[in-house]
Amino acid sequence: MAKGVWIVAEQRDGALRKVSFEIASAARKLADELGEEVCAVLVGSGVEGLASELGKYGVDKIYVADDAMFADYTTDAYSAAVAKVVKENDASILLLASSVQGKDLSSSLVGKLATGMASDCTEIKIADGKLLAIRPMYAGKVFGEIVVDSYPQMASLRPNVFAAVENAKAGEVVKFDAGVAADALKTKVLETQKDTSGKADLTEADIIVSGGRGMKGADEYKVIEELADLLGAAVGASRAAVDAGWRPQSDQVGQTGKVVSPNLYIACGISGAIQHLAGMSSSKYIVAINKDAEAPIFARADYGVVDDLFKVVPEVTAEAKKIL
Amino acid sequence: MNIVACVKQVPDTEALIKVKPDGSGIDEGGIKWVMNPYDEYGVEEALKLKEANGGEVTVVSLGPARTMETIRTALAMGADKGVHVTIDEADAYNTAAALAAAIKEINPDVVFCGQRAIDDDSGQVGSVLAELLGMPPITIITGFEVADGKVKAIKPIEGAQLVIESAMPCVVTAQKGLNEPRYASLPGIMKAKKKPVDVKDAAALGISIEPKAKIAKMTPPPERAPGKIIEGDDPAAKAAELVKLLREEAKVI
Ligand SMILES: Cc1cc2nc3c(=O)[nH]c(=O)nc-3n(C[C@H](O)[C@H](O)[C@H](O)COP(=O)(O)OP(=O)(O)OC[C@H]3O[C@@H](n4cnc5c(N)ncnc54)[C@H](O)[C@@H]3O)c2cc1C
Numbered sequence: 202m203a204k205g206v207w208i209v210a211e212q213r214d215g216a217l218r219k220v221s222f223e224i225a226s227a228a229r230k231l232a233d234e235l236g237e238e239v240c241a242v243l244v245g246s247g248v249e250g251l252a253s254e255l256g257k258y259g260v261d262k263i264y265v266a267d268d269a270m271f272a273d274y275t276t277d278a279y280s281a282a283v284a285k286v287v288k289e290n291d292a293s294i295l296l297l298a299s300s301v302q303g304k305d306l307s308s309s310l311v312g313k314l315a316t317g318m319a320s321d322c323t324e325i326k327i328a329d330g331k332l333l334a335i336r337p338m339y340a341g342k343v344f345g346e347i348v349v350d351s352y353p354q355m356a357s358l359r360p361n362v363f364a365a366v367e368n369a370k371a372g373e374v375v376k377f378d379a380g381v382a383a384d385a386l387k388t389k390v391l392e393t394q395k396d397t398s399g400k401a402d403l404t405e406a407d408i409i410v411s412g413g414r415g416m417k418g419a420d421e422y423k424v425i426e427e428l429a430d431l432l433g434a435a436v437g438a439s440r441a442a443v444d445a446g447w448r449p450q451s452d453q454v455g456q457t458g459k460v461v462s463p464n465l466y467i468a469c470g471i472s473g474a475i476q477h478l479a480g481m482s483s484s485k486y487i488v489a490i491n492k493d494a495e496a497p498i499f500a501r502a503d504y505g506v507v508d509d510l511f512k513v514v515p516e517v518t519a520e521a522k523k524i525l
Numbered sequence: 526m527n528i529v530a531c532v533k534q535v536p537d538t539e540a541l542i543k544v545k546p547d548g549s550g551i552d553e554g555g556i557k558w559v560m561n562p563y564d565e566y567g568v569e570e571a572l573k574l575k576e577a578n579g580g581e582v583t584v585v586s587l588g589p590a591r592t593m594e595t596i597r598t599a600l601a602m603g604a605d606k607g608v609h610v611t612i613d614e615a616d617a618y619n620t621a622a623a624l625a626a627a628i629k630e631i632n633p634d635v636v637f638c639g640q641r642a643i644d645d646d647s648g649q650v651g652s653v654l655a656e657l658l659g660m661p662p663i664t665i666i667t668g669f670e671v672a673d674g675k676v677k678a679i680k681p682i683e684g685a686q687l688v689i690e691s692a693m694p695c696v697v698t699a700q701k702g703l704n705e706p707r708y709a710s711l712p713g714i715m716k717a718k719k720k721p722v723d724v725k726d727a728a729a730l731g732i733s734i735e736p737k738a739k740i741a742k743m744t745p746p747p748e749r750a751p752g753k754i755i756e757g758d759d760p761a762a763k764a765a766e767l768v769k770l771l772r773e774e775a776k777v778i
Binding site: 275276277300301302304305307308309311312313315316317318319320321333336337338339340341342343344345346347348349350351387388389390391392393394395396401402404405408432450451453456457458464465475476482485486487488489494499500501502503504505506507508509512513514516517519520521524525 | 536538539541542544551562563616617618621643644645646647648649651652653654655656657660661662663664665667677680681682683684685686687688689690691692695701702735736737738739740741742743744745746747749750752753754755760761763764765767768770771772775777778
């Protein structure tokens with residue numbers, strides 16, 4: 202019988218990503234309820250040493266495939282490795298992050314394992330001994346409760362939504378042979394062009410200060426960049442601002458941009474169109490600064506300031522400077 | 526070159542989505558149906574590839590009878606022919622299985638999909654399809670070119686972008702930024718009416734309708750507690766109050 206709550210740990214450049222601890226903690230909760238183990242799969246090159254960190258977040262066993270061919274993430278290599286170990290061990294539940302890599306890997310695994318998956322979930326629990334996953338659909342206009350009727354029951358979890366909780370377990374390392382032939386791989390990474398700004402990616406940022414059409418131009422973003430720098434925040438944008446050429450596509454939040462869940466989302470000069478809300482509704486706290494009291498963003502905001510953003514934002518920066 | 530573009534018909538993003546009283550699905554009454562925006566990028570890229578290399582673009586879609594309108598839209602943009610696999614509802618796996626059954630016969634060099642459909646927001650079909658066709662998936666890309674029989678694609682990841690090379694045939698999934706989709710021209714719309722669309726029943730292709738991932742229930746989104754509007758005329762005073770609330774009440778800064 203299928204058993205165990207499995208996760209795929211995500212690493213890059215020799216470090217585990219924060220989301221891996223979030224997934225491990227979510228898996229631990231389910232496993233405790235089921236009275237089962239949490240097993241993690243860690244694939245990479247020179248990554249064995251990272252395994253112990255997963256033990257701190259509640260993982261009992263870490264299956265490691267450590268090989269030079271895994272130095273770069275490629276879908277074919279990683280999915281073959283994970284599929285093999287998960288199948289051999291007849292996993293009951295398999296959780297991944299809904300990060301860029303996790304989206305790609307998890308969807309490939311759905312094909313390789315011929316199973317079902319609930320994508321980009323914001324809540325998971327056990328009901329009647331099975332995984333019950335809750336996820337936004339239709340840009341968050343509807344929530345779906347998903348039951349997977351095949352094994353492993355897969356879910357990908359939205360980054361920044363599940364808390365990473367320390368809970369030390371054995372973290373025993375089990376090496377496995379991924380059985381992947383390097384010359385059979387069909388894709389490779391030719392180049393990694395790093396963003397040199399040193400800023401956190403929107404999907405991983407704790408705080409996002411976002412600007413829309415109300416910013417009026419590319420240069421005016423200085424106003425929110427100053428606040429963002431002070432708060433250690435990332436800068437986001439609405440589609441209107443991206444389409445106007447004021448900000449790069451990678452800054453766009455929303456239905457055709459990024460889905461973000463920071464602790465704090467500050468929307469400046471953004472009206473709150475449904476397509477924008479789709480990307481930031483799961484933020485823990487939302488602040489709206491907009492001169493139009495009727496803007497729909499205020500209906501979603503925890504705190505609202507109705508005023509000219511060019512008058513308010515610099516004052517917010519000045520105030521925050523006093524206490525930070 | 527033999528090119529396939531997969532499209533899905535979805536509710537317009539402005540559509541008001543209501544859950545049926547029994548929570549079994551959404552109420553489709555009054556919804557305006559459109560091509561999934563990410564699929565538009567896929568169709569555009571398929572057309573560009575054909576324009577550069579010659580060949581044929583086949584648009585493939587799975588869905589109920591109304592899906593035909595979306596297939597016609599893609600034909601009006603410039604695709605050459607269509608395949609409509611009829612089914613009322615399918616989860617990601619079964620969708621991909623049905624598309625794979627239809628696409629196998631076409632023997633494509635490249636298959637384009639949108640990176641995700643904006644109705645169920647699952648983002649799985651392109652990758653599962655690739656798996657079932659035995660092709661590598663290259664997902665969520667913003668740049669695409671073919672040179673020397675290989676695909677080179679740009680994929681943004683957190684804090685970087687990758688240049689990925691893949692053998693062909695392959696499945697690629699399109700992200701915003703890949704291109705600017707063209708509009709269907711009036712002559713295009715006229716021509717589309719005469720282009721061939723092959724209609725196949727999913728059951729006849731041997732596709733299971735039993736979902737692996739079942740929607741047990743749909744609910745409206747959880748209510749958010751009403752927010753606080755910070756009153757006053759002085760921007761500085763309002764800013765000070767906001768900072769205080771964020772620090773002391775929300776504890777987020
Ligand atoms: C298929 C599709 C997908 C889409 N995807 C996305 C997406 O991913 N993300 C996204 O954001 N949008 C998306 N959109 C676009 C969306 O519908 C809106 O057009 C867009 O979000 C509007 O951006 P905005 O709020 O910046 O601009 P507007 O709606 O024009 O709002 C500007 C706001 O700024 C305020 N303002 C102006 N000046 C000031 C000032 N000095 N001080 C304070 N406030 C000021 C105004 O009161 C107004 O509320 C999509 C649309 C479609 C059709």
